[in-house]
Amino acid sequence: MADGQGLDDIDAADIESNYDETIDSFDAMNLKTDLLRGIYAYGSKRPSAFQQHAIMPAIKGKDVVAQARSGSGTTAAVSISVLQRIDPDVEACQVLILAPTRERAHQIQKVIATIGGFTDIECYACIGGTRIGNDTKALQDGRQSVVIGTPGRVHDMIYRRALCTDNTKMIVLDEADTILSRGFAEQVHDIFGILCQSTTTQVVLFSATMSQDVLKIITEFTRNPVRITIEKYETCLKGVKHLFDLHKTITDRQAVIFCNTRGKVEWLTDKLAARDFAVSAIHRDMDAPQRNNSMKQFFSGSHVLVATNMLATTIDVQQVPLVINFDLPANPEDYIHRVGHGGGGRLGRKGIAINFVAANELRTMHGIEQFYGTRIEKMPTNAANLF
Structure with a gap:
């Protein structure tokens, strides 16, 4: 349990944004040179409103809970944050990303590989419907700094001891509401329970909605998270503009x-x-x-x-x-x-x-x-x- 806060203490007000800092250019984020080259090669010129809020706390190692709709730039935000956090001298899984479907896992892998194209960082998609032997071999060699997978297969690889999480410092739960609604709650709790035994493990969670299952994950496994609700933030900014016009x-x-x-x-x-x-x-x-x-x-x-x-x-x-x-x-x-x-x-x-x-x-x-x-x-x- 994080910071003594129980599930009963959480309600809708607790997922209001508590972080207003914005960084409106990639150059101002002090990113690694090769990563910055990859971002511009990917075609991104300026961070989206969501990325302006979410990237910096994530690369600073803070727990992040973000509520944002599809199309807000979450995939690139995850990719940039992950690539910045990786230590190239450590040959082990440093970041684990859980995705709701095989297609989503492949999408995230593709974006990370593209943005990280000027780095030597390797990422691997560990998904159901593929040969277990191939995953075991790929994960045991220790070269995969980032592992993206569906909860069932990732859970299996951890318990088979094919995926070692001793050096994993960051876990990302992508589309958390979708994952938990698809019957993966037990596996997700087991995975988080293993990784979050270390108080230094960073949790980053993205979800379009905040169901009770999502709130339970937030309560149990995050520590003083930065909370970002970008749709409400954008609505607030529109309200401020209306005030200016009215004034x-x-x-x-x-x-x-x-x-x-x-x-x-x-x-x-x-x-x-x-x-x-x-x-x-x-x-x-x-x-x-x-x-x-x-x-x-x-x-x-x-x-x-x-x-x-x-x-x-x-x-x-x-x-x-x-x-x-x-x-x-x-x-x-x-x-x-x-x-x-x-x-x-x-x-x-x-x-x-x-x-x-x-x-x-x-x-x-x-x-x-x-x-x-x-x-x-x-x-x-x-x-x-x-x-």
Whole structure:
């Protein structure tokens, strides 16, 4: 068990991104020269949004849990991270990658071989449906620095002592939700149990969804993992862009922007401050003097206040004409507290509430509409017409 955190302690909030660092060029990643040559030869010019987040913590040896859709660049991210981590002087399996299918294992092997084409690193696909004798011979010679395989065959090779994991310092679980849903949970747990006996074994896990089986792996075998949920990150960045665009038309108006978590409040405040917004922040983890100072700044000149729900329930800002829900509240009851304190025309006051609604929040929005028996209208193209 990692860090005393049990499965019962994990919920959806625990897989929110906790890592904001981005490296937007391969040159800035301090990669090996031969690896960098391979990346450009592969045709990659600039890292994808996912790669900008995921590669650096992986090559630094941190455990990484990443939720990203197909097409985000996970295969190249795995390949680059693995190739950077390999010690060419060690003739043994240093990285083990588990894939859900033979086709996926071959795809990963091909990308690693291509990007690593200017290195001497060898990788081997260990998959079901092939002769066991061939795998045994290939693995026992110790020249395969990277082994990519399906869980059943890899499990078999480890227990036959054909695949030695004594020098394996990194294990990658690719498409974890798919692997675990295909009946490989027992083999995966056995493999992780063997490799993660060493506290230095790095775990990198990619999954499109976070099922209970995936969360169990995360709980049992990772240590303080870097968590990356790239779709939510991209949605947040789009939200920030909308704020910038909106600000052009309402620059003379004060606004309260609600986020659901302290981390989001701090992140958004930093983003707005970097774009020269007059912004202050408030959340429950601040002490009373800090909260009072933020409110004083807001009412004495800051045009934007970024806050959690605690502002909606404890502090009256009824004179503020605009409320923006950067995140929709998880509970419909909280919606009236937010817009009733500033926007939405509630309680006899004239004001505007603007909601940023991502595709995965449509159900939440419809729940709010149903709860209050109202309709949230689409914002007009010209926001200035709202006032």
